Amino acid sequence: MIDVLIVGGGGAGLRAAIAVAEADPELSVAVVSKVYPMRSHTVSAEGGAAGVIAAGDSLDEHCYDTVSGGDWLCDQDAVEAFVAEAPRELIQLEHWGCPWSREADGRVAVRPFGGMKRERTWYAADKTGFHLLHTLFQTTMKYGEIRRYDEWYVTKLIVDDGRVHGVVAVEIRTGHIETIAARTVILATGGCGRVFPFTTNAAIKTGDGMALAYRAGAPLKDMEFIQYHPTGLPFTGILITEAARAEGGWLINKDGYRYLQDYDLGKPTEKPKLRSMELGPRDRLSQAFVHEQRRGRTVETPYGPVVYLDLRHLGERKIDARIPFVRELCRSYQNLDPATDLIPVRPVVHYVMGGVHTDLDGATPIAGLYAAGETACVSINGANRLGSNSLPEILVFGRRAGTAAAAFAQAHRQAEPPAVHAQGEDERRRLERAREGNHGGDRIADLRERMQHTLEGAAGIYRTGAELAKAVDTLAELRERADGARMDDTSATFNTELINLQELHTMLDVAQTIAACALNRRESRGAHQRTDYEARDDREFLAHSLVYRAPDGAPSVGLLPVTITRWPPGERVYGRD
Amino acid sequence: MTEPDAVSGVDGAAKQAGRGANEEGEGTIRRVTEPDAVSGVDGAAKQAGRGANEEGEGTIRRVTEAKHHEVRQTTTRTITLEVTRYRPGQDSAPVLESFDVPLMDDWAVLDGLNYIKDQLDGTLSFRWSCRMGICGSCGMNVNGEPRLTCGTFFTEFGDGPIRIEPLKGFPIIRDLVVEVDDFLDKLRHVKPWLIREGEELPLTTEHAQTPAQLEAYKQYSMCINCMLCYSACPVYVLDPDFLGPAAIALAQRYELDSRDMGDRFDMLNLDEAVWGCTFVGECTKVCPKHVDPAEAIQRYKVTAAMRSILPWSRR
Ligand SMILES: Cc1cc2nc3c(=O)[nH]c(=O)nc-3n(C[C@H](O)[C@H](O)[C@H](O)COP(=O)(O)OP(=O)(O)OC[C@H]3O[C@@H](n4cnc5c(N)ncnc54)[C@H](O)[C@@H]3O)c2cc1C
Ligand code: SF4
Numbered sequence: 001m002i003d004v005l006i007v008g009g010g011g012a013g014l015r016a017a018i019a020v021a022e023a024d025p026e027l028s029v030a031v032v033s034k035v036y037p038m039r040s041h042t043v044s045a046e047g048g049a050a051g052v053i054a055a056g057d058s059l060d061e062h063c064y065d066t067v068s069g070g071d072w073l074c075d076q077d078a079v080e081a082f083v084a085e086a087p088r089e090l091i092q093l094e095h096w097g098c099p100w101s102r103e104a105d106g107r108v109a110v111r112p113f114g115g116m117k118r119e120r121t122w123y124a125a126d127k128t129g130f131h132l133l134h135t136l137f138q139t140t141m142k143y144g145e146i147r148r149y150d151e152w153y154v155t156k157l158i159v160d161d162g163r164v165h166g167v168v169a170v171e172i173r174t175g176h177i178e179t180i181a182a183r184t185v186i187l188a189t190g191g192c193g194r195v196f197p198f199t200t201n202a203a204i205k206t207g208d209g210m211a212l213a214y215r216a217g218a219p220l221k222d223m224e225f226i227q228y229h230p231t232g233l234p235f236t237g238i239l240i241t242e243a244a245r246a247e248g249g250w251l252i253n254k255d256g257y258r259y260l261q262d263y264d265l266g267k268p269t270e271k272p273k274l275r276s277m278e279l280g281p282r283d284r285l286s287q288a289f290v291h292e293q294r295r296g297r298t299v300e301t302p303y304g305p306v307v308y309l310d311l312r313h314l315g316e317r318k319i320d321a322r323i324p325f326v327r328e329l330c331r332s333y334q335n336l337d338p339a340t341d342l343i344p345v346r347p348v349v350h351y352v353m354g355g356v357h358t359d360l361d362g363a364t365p366i367a368g369l370y371a372a373g374e375t376a377c378v379s380i381n382g383a384n385r386l387g388s389n390s391l392p393e394i395l396v397f398g399r400r401a402g403t404a405a406a407a408f409a410q411a412h413r414q415a416e417p418p419a420v421h422a423q424g425e426d427e428r429r430r431l432e433r434a435r436e437g438n439h440g441g442d443r444i445a446d447l448r449e450r451m452q453h454t455l456e457g458a459a460g461i462y463r464t465g466a467e468l469a470k471a472v473d474t475l476a477e478l479r480e481r482a483d484g485a486r487m488d489d490t491s492a493t494f495n496t497e498l499i500n501l502q503e504l505h506t507m508l509d510v511a512q513t514i515a516a517c518a519l520n521r522r523e524s525r526g527a528h529q530r531t532d533y534e535a536r537d538d539r540e541f542l543a544h545s546l547v548y549r550a551p552d553g554a555p556s557v558g559l560l561p562v563t564i565t566r567w568p569p570g571e572r573v574y575g576r577d
Numbered sequence: 578m579t580e581p582d583a584v585s586g587v588d589g590a591a592k593q594a595g596r597g598a599n600e601e602g603e604g605t606i607r608r609v610t611e612p613d614a615v616s617g618v619d620g621a622a623k624q625a626g627r628g629a630n631e632e633g634e635g636t637i638r639r640v641t642e643a644k645h646h647e648v649r650q651t652t653t654r655t656i657t658l659e660v661t662r663y664r665p666g667q668d669s670a671p672v673l674e675s676f677d678v679p680l681m682d683d684w685a686v687l688d689g690l691n692y693i694k695d696q697l698d699g700t701l702s703f704r705w706s707c708r709m710g711i712c713g714s715c716g717m718n719v720n721g722e723p724r725l726t727c728g729t730f731f732t733e734f735g736d737g738p739i740r741i742e743p744l745k746g747f748p749i750i751r752d753l754v755v756e757v758d759d760f761l762d763k764l765r766h767v768k769p770w771l772i773r774e775g776e777e778l779p780l781t782t783e784h785a786q787t788p789a790q791l792e793a794y795k796q797y798s799m800c801i802n803c804m805l806c807y808s809a810c811p812v813y814v815l816d817p818d819f820l821g822p823a824a825i826a827l828a829q830r831y832e833l834d835s836r837d838m839g840d841r842f843d844m845l846n847l848d849e850a851v852w853g854c855t856f857v858g859e860c861t862k863v864c865p866k867h868v869d870p871a872e873a874i875q876r877y878k879v880t881a882a883m884r885s886i887l888p889w890s891r892r
């Protein structure tokens with residue numbers, strides 16, 4: 001029996017694994033991942049990781065930026081813990097070899113970022129996530145006790161009597177289905193951007209961990225809060241990092257006008273100004289785009305309306321030094337050079353603030369089950385995450401979850417109950433049946449597309465109750481149809497269609513919770529904007545949405561108060577001094 | 578499960594399948610009507626196969642009945658993708674199957690493969706994730722060259738056809754998926770972590786590292802583990818024990834890091850390591866991230882030679 005089984009080999013999962021190994025080398029720890037760990041989505045993160053280190057900065061200011069950025073839906077005790085531990089984690093990464101960009105004297109350099117009042121974002125050029133993930137992955141190789149299950153796909157959590165006992169997983173390469181018994185399980189499966197049609201997220205971001213927890217009876221929290229990043233490339237959805245604006249890039253409309261000045265985000269200045277204009281928070285910038293479009297000031301392209309990101313005035317040298325990956329991506333994927341051309345961009349689904357409900361140690365209401373990283377919702381992001389807060393989040397809470405799970409495994413040594421075997425066998429039969437194939441039914445891709453467009457239509461940047469109610473019904477119908485989806489691949493070896501089908505199911509579960517939570521929240525806050533309820537309503541909704549799976553499979557939404565410690569709800573002010 | 582020394586899940590015969598490929602000799606591209614030579618992997622893959630190839634040999638299967646669904650841009654133009662299919666237990670050897678997909682100006686080869694999987698044949702297996710050239714999973718042989726399929730565009734190939742095969746030099750698991758565990762074992766072998774001695778700094782202080790010191794190893798830290806260099810390396814193809822370009826580049830990444838106190842001489846100063854390299858330079862040519870592994874190897878040869886002459890000169 002494994003002491004700590006971690007589902008996910010991204011930043012959160014690997015950080016947790018090291019924390020377990022360091023807590024007690026006698027504990028057995030395993031990382032199960034559907035892709036090789038260094039392929040995990042963390043690898044795509046570009047801009048940087050926030051942590052207070054610069055002279056003149058303070059923990060309180062980072063807290064305030066985060067809380068106001070999150071439109072007061074953050075749990076402030078979680079934010080305080082996060083902000084206090086982030087610098088330590090980033091230094092830990094430095095000690096493990098992360099190639100952070102440096103000042104001339106050898107100190108770690110920091111850059112400005114959206115919604116942050118000070119320069120506090122650490123970066124490794126604009127491949128921060130890539131370096132962070134490879135550093136972590138290579139460092140895990142030092143710990144012989146960390147056992148890896150590479151390219152294994154977890155399909156089920158085994159829970160009995162309110163306690164987790166392991167998982168069922170498929171070895172993708174061989175099709176072998178195994179029940180892996182474990183004293184504790186940490187979900188570190190990342191986000192769910194792929195429930196939308198146009199996203200910066202990699203193919204693997206299908207919300208598996210959220211669905212696994214939800215099906216096992218744990219609640220998800222704040223699922224209606226979906227972050228649109230203002231600058232995605234129009235066809236692929238590839239992200240142009242906020243660092244491009246932090247280094248001085250401008251957003252302009254079809255007339256070459258820096259339109260953000262019309263949306264209460266401050267006045268244009270030559271040099272970037274913190275918490276102002278292009279360095280406002282992402283929710284406000286993405287909303288401004290929609291208004292520009294309505295005013296007819298965007299540019300039509302085959303892939304929808306766009307505005308432009310202008311980096312030309314930064315010059316080739318600065319671009320190459322600070323944001324070389326932006327140039328590389330534009331050249332390879334958009335066939336243009338940002339040193340001389342405007343970059344067409346439009347808002348793109350980027351991050352989910354919600355996730356599995358946990359406490360400050362990553363513990364869920366199911367004993368022995370933890371969650372960390374984008375799949376979890378400790379509630380530091382509230383209604384809108386600030387850019388560069390999630391890389392430190394996966395480190396801080398990955399470590400906390402690892403440490404807590406290790407302690408739980410040490411304290412609870414009992415053997416597995418018989419239910420483990422029975423549940424494992426049921427799941428095996430279900431998967432084997434799926435693998436027998438099914439030649440009728442809808443194509444997986446067609447159902448996936450319908451789900452994505454349903455969600456985009458109803459739960460995009462602006463939402464209405466009527467559309468959301470319709471979406472809830474459509475998604476329920478799609479869920480039923482997914483049970484009879486067509487499956488042509490009956491092979492045991494590397495059957496990716498079987499995995500895609502499981503992912504369709506997890507995405508549909510997650511999509512339903514997004515629509516249900518959005519419908520229930522009759523106010524506008526951060527990334528959740530209801531045109532039928534335009535104001536923030538602190539009397540009714542200064543509270544988290546908590547969604548459970550009802551016995552009939554439908555989502556059931558309740559509310560949980562927000563924890564306020566030191567920053568009472570106020571107005572979000574950007575660009576006004 | 579992958580433990581450092583675990584035997585891979587693929588059977589021995591399939592392993593030979595991959596290796597057998599290279600006995601065909603380098604650069605052999607035979608006509609598709611001769612599936613025996615297709616993708617150059619089949620010789621031994623046959624040994625791996627357990628079932629009959631229903632389609633019979635010598636044919637390219639054509640799948641054209643496209644349900645042109647939600648194509649993002651109206652087009653009547655199509656391009657043919659010739660794709661390796663191989664299912665152990667079902668196919669006795671890899672064969673090529675050809676599919677017509679919409680010829681879109683901004684599609685990458687990976688978009689074409691996804692079109693096949695979504696609309697034409699759900700059984701096609703291949704790896705991908707980030708579609709932005711950073712996760713390293715989508716490497717395949719495209720018209721005979723190892724490429725990242727997410728960053729290789731249709732526009733490069735005129736009217737086609739485009740041939741898409743698994744990366745050469747590795748055992749095929751299925752279709753376009755190859756086995757790369759060998760690399761991870763090699764990577765671990767070179768101790769790809771910062772080796773330190775003595776007391777660690779507290780977690781309130783970073784090590785100083787100037788931009789110039791960072792620059793000294795930065796390039797070698799850019800490796801995305803995509804395996805294109807191994808696929809292109811004539812030495813690795815003949816001698817699977819060769820440590821290979823990326824693992825050596827990553828060893829250099831730590832050797833040249835001002836914070837590292839380790840010494841990887843014993844792992845690198847070997848015939849299966851830097852001295853195995855005959856400096857063909859193919860690895861550097863195919864590397865999509867400009868890591869220049871060939872240079873990393875040559876530089877370590879110099880370091881190792883110095884060490885042999887002056888044994889006390891460490892680094
Ligand atoms: C393009 C892009 C740029 C970004 N840039 C920044 C930035 O500059 N700064 C910042 O702070 N944040 C950034 N973010 C956000 C940040 O990168 C992510 O939130 C974070 O990396 C998530 O890490 P994670 O460890 O939670 O999950 P991931 O890295 O997504 O890892 C998930 C892991 O779970 C595994 N997994 C999932 N499901 C299963 C299953 N069913 N069975 C087995 N394994 C499974 C996967 O294989 C993977 O290993 C960016 C995000 C994107 C999309
Ligand atoms: S050195 Fe280059 S080609 Fe080789 S694995 Fe690394 S990135 Fe790929």
Ligand code: FES
Nearest residue numbers: 708712713715727
């Ligand atoms: S899909 Fe990630 S590198 Fe191509």
